[in-house]
């Protein structure tokens with residue numbers, strides 16, 4: 537069998553995505569080498585180029601596109617916290633090389649009090665952050681903004697009639713909610729793309745999240761909405777895995793959004809057959825509901841070699857997932873996790889090849905199907 541290619545597939549990218557260097561992560565109180573490293577993006581770019589993708593620059597978008605899913609205070613915070621940290625001498629005088637929060641305004645702390653903006657920069661550092669693994673430094677904001685622009689540019693291409701487009705987003709996004717970031721994510725690129733597609737005229741958007749982790753941020757952003765479906769398969773948080781507090785099967789949406797959220801938690805060790813059965817369930821649910829466009833949160837950390845998850849999916853499994861998703865409709869694929877540098881590129885190329893093949897075999901139209 538020849539592996540169907542992705543020649544000419546638009547892959548949207550910005551060099552600015554390399555500028556974010558979290559320089560590790562503080563996990564369980566200890567600073568460790570991180571896995572969400574700039575090299576990930578270099579490896580992906582190289583693999584896509586080798587596979588014949590058409591690398592396209594991310595276009596700068598209006599802040600409105602970010603504010604469609606995020607609070608302006610979160611966006612302002614991400615854009616300015618490093619400059620405040622630097623001006624405060626935290627690095628120069630105290631050797632704190634990155635913004636690492638130490639106080640978090642949890643609901644239990646506030647007890648209903650208004651969320652104030654702490655006077656101290658080190659107090660403010662945790663105001664919109666929920667973990668100690670998601671560090672901010674010089675260049676972080678430029679990369680964060682560029683990743684969102686890449687997702688928006690890919691959404692533009694699909695809204696203009698491109699059947700499949702890929703956004704090489706780094707840093708990833710699916711753990712960020714409307715107003716809180718974490719899990720190596722800052723702005724929610726996939727949610728921003730989904731909202732942009734709605735604004736471009738798609739009446740129904742489906743987000744299918746195949747990253748190894750539950751996309752708690754995307755779920756939270758669309759939890760009350762019937763127009764943006766969110767479906768995810770991921771390692772079971774109930775078995776002890778990040779994001780710990782979300783991703784359970786009984787989370788089905790709320791209010792008008794009831795039924796438009798689906799979580800399929802999987803046991804650690806799950807491999808191709810059961811993982812693909814879960815992908816197929818999401819695909820069938822989306823087909824049954826109907827959708828105008830699909831956003832794929834394309835994390836490849838479910839792969840067997842990945843250091844961040846215990847799922848055991850093969851490259852052939854990822855390709856097959858793409859083939860199952862491809863026939864659903866136009867696809868905007870947004871890069872999420874995936875941390876095994878030697879296999880990362882092949883996994884993404886395989887998934888995209890599957891999506892393109894699935895779309896072609898379904899005889900899908902090349903033009904945008906929504907008015």
Ligand code: SP5
Pocket residue numbers: 561563568569570571669708709710711719720721747749778835837844872873874
């Ligand atoms: C986008 C994405 O895939 N985010 C995943 C974040 C999950 N991180 C959990 C980290 C748990 C501890 N990792 C140990 C690595 C040691 N450096």
Ligand code: ZN
Pocket residue numbers: 747748749835837872873874
């Ligand atoms: Zn992940």
